[in-house]
Amino acid sequence: MTAPARARASQELIRAEEPVLAHNYHPLPVVVARAEGAWVEDVEGRRYLDMLAGYSALNFGHRHPALVDAAHRQLDRLTLTSRAFHHDRLAGFAERLAALTGTDMVLPMNTGAEAVESGIKVARKWAYDVKGVPADHATIVVAADNFHGRTTTIVGFSTDETARAGFGPFTPGFRVVPYNDLAALEEAVDETTAAVLIEPIQGEAGVLIPDDGYLAGVRELTRRAGCLFVADEIQSGLGRTGRTLAVEHEPVVPDVVLLGKALGGGIVPVSAVVGSREVLGVLRPGEHGSTFGGNPLAAAVGTAVVELLETGEFQRRAAELGTVLREGLAALVGRGVVGFRARGLWAGVDVDPALGSGREISERLMREGVLVKDTHGSTIRLAPPLTVTGEELRGALGTLEKVLTS
Structure with missing residues (x-):
């Protein structure tokens, strides 16, 4: 031609x-x-x-050859069971991802927005079951100029009118404060706060990097207030910033980390909520799920991704x-x-x-x-x-x- x-x-x-x-x-x-x-x-x-x-x-x-090979090998064996049954790839994937991120438990999902939605549900459930917030009163504090996805719940707490306009009414229970402003964050947190949900670096906003000490300040503030620190590392995590997680640029360990994008190796959509047993352990059978979440093909590719990151290369x-x-x-x-x-x-x-x-x-x-x-x-x-x-x-x-x- x-x-x-x-x-x-x-x-x-x-x-x-x-x-x-x-x-x-x-x-x-x-x-x-x-x-x-x-x-x-x-x-x-x-x-x-x-x-x-x-x-x-x-x-x-x-x-990437290792990721393509992992996908090919799994395609010849098993692609989907749904979580109605166990399969032989999921436990190994979860164990290695938890070890890589220094967490206890893994909730596997598919897309980044699903991970965020799952993180929101988990934070609210924890607030009711563990913190003792009255039913239907839990709030979550987020940052202006955030980008966490485009579901109706998520765009409801976006400050981007292109994402919001024409899609209401929106889910209540969110408070928006300026990014990189600890004083504003402290003022917004109260006894109803289930979590503070932020990106360690705001990607869609233009790769906005907070001041040194901001993430540590968020961690300390949430600890004092008795609420969760949920870090959205869907874009910033898994090696992008020179660390496994972007929060590692400060001595910070969030309660919950949201992962996606790179976790699927550019082959299949894979996301996950990882965190402490105290938090993710609040879920019971039937309260949350996904037909494809943690499927054998995703687990095989996700495990290969973790193997690449385990070397530190x-x-x-x-x-x-x-x-x-x-x-x-x-x-x-x-x-x-x-x-x-x-x-x-x-x-x-x-x-x-x-x-x-x-x-x-x-x-x-x-x-x-x-x-x-x-x-x-x-x-x-x-x-x-x-x-x-x-x-x-x-x-x-x-x-x-x-x-x-x-």
């Missing part, structure tokens, strides 16, 4: 989506057909460096290459970049609005062979697979410089 023919095929595939797919996304105009490692290839045969990694779902790159790579990322972005400040925030292989980059919106910058980078995604305004996110090489990372930064300065 000639290059013009391939280009026409790409446009035809994009146009074919319009009448049949709900318009809940506005993707970049690239049609991916193949991928491996940190690279994807479109239907026209053009290669792109993936600097988004599925919003951290592809921490180990596309089609990917956490070290994220920390070491994070230095390359920060230094490269620092060199661009004043040359199209007006500011940035980075931890490990994760960065929010604020581009001079005079040069274009985040969407426009993302499209220019796409045309140069680098895939990123905007957040709000003129901010773009960089989150390459943890398998990216230093040379590839420097190349992407060089392309960003070209786009901003040419």
